Amino acid sequence: MKKFKIKPFDIFIFLILSFFALIFILPFLYAIYTSFKELKDVNSIVGLDRLSFDNYIMFFTNPLYMVPRWLWNSSLMTAIILAGNIIINTMAGYALAKLNFPGKNIVFFIVVATMMIPYHMILIPVYVNMARLGWLNTMLALTIPYLYQCIYVFLMRQFFMSVPNELLEAARIDGLTKAGAFFRIVMPLAKSGLITMIILSFTGTWNSFLIPSTMISRREMYVLIVGLNSVKNQFFERTNIIMAGVVLVTIPVIIMFMLFQKQYVEGVATSGIKG
Numbered sequence: 001m002k003k004f005k006i007k008p009f010d011i012f013i014f015l016i017l018s019f020f021a022l023i024f025i026l027p028f029l030y031a032i033y034t035s036f037k038e039l040k041d042v043n044s045i046v047g048l049d050r051l052s053f054d055n056y057i058m059f060f061t062n063p064l065y066m067v068p069r070w071l072w073n074s075s076l077m078t079a080i081i082l083a084g085n086i087i088i089n090t091m092a093g094y095a096l097a098k099l100n101f102p103g104k105n106i107v108f109f110i111v112v113a114t115m116m117i118p119y120h121m122i123l124i125p126v127y128v129n130m131a132r133l134g135w136l137n138t139m140l141a142l143t144i145p146y147l148y149q150c151i152y153v154f155l156m157r158q159f160f161m162s163v164p165n166e167l168l169e170a171a172r173i174d175g176l177t178k179a180g181a182f183f184r185i186v187m188p189l190a191k192s193g194l195i196t197m198i199i200l201s202f203t204g205t206w207n208s209f210l211i212p213s214t215m216i217s218r219r220e221m222y223v224l225i226v227g228l229n230s231v232k233n234q235f236f237e238r239t240n241i242i243m244a245g246v247v248l249v250t251i252p253v254i255i256m257f258m259l260f261q262k263q264y265v266e267g268v269a270t271s272g273i274k275g
Helices: 008-035 054-061 067-098 104-115 120-133 139-146 150-161 165-173 178-189 191-206 210-215 224-234 239-259 261-270
Strands: none
Touching: 008 239, 054 067, 054 239, 067 104, 067 139, 067 150, 067 178, 067 191, 067 224, 104 150, 120 139, 120 210, 139 210, 150 191, 165 178, 178 191, 191 239, 210 224, 224 239, 239 261
């Protein structure tokens, strides 16, 4: 059996990384700990016997806060945008990487150029269009404009560029159509890139505040992060309640990343590789 020798430099690197990991995780641990406290115990260290789920129970049982409805709105918005991103962005990325059609380079240039425009610059035109269509305060305004996102088209194009053309030619010789080759050959090979896009799209959509707060004014249509922000404004000095809201918003993102951590790291490492 091969023996591994631990070098002093490896120990040093491990200690440095552990130190920074602790720094980054401490704020979230503080939020979790504080979310179980009563207001009078916020700035003190208490035992487990003083901790309770009262803050969370209040969120889910008090009809003033509508947290179950806000949670449903966030979940529905995220699911619709994720589905759109998976279908539209992957197909657009594949077309730009492997198909030949007139104006292909121009389309790609437009996609890259669009990535350079801050979204704040086009938020007002999008809002005006949603108002003219009568979509304000509906799920349509939160989802339809964001089913396509140019940064993920670029990401998927880079993954598809690494797929050998010879593999696609072999698929065509075997009788597969372009669609069949895409779904049966190319998509399985781009799993790490697809999962990278899913994680980034999920995180960006779930944590989105500017767009939902702009398009939605009805309280029952709030998404979770906008609704909890309204609770924060109401209980500005009640840190324990605010921290409970922070935990509610953060937990789904952590679960998503933990489930797909390996594929995400692989995707980031290979996103710039061109075959």
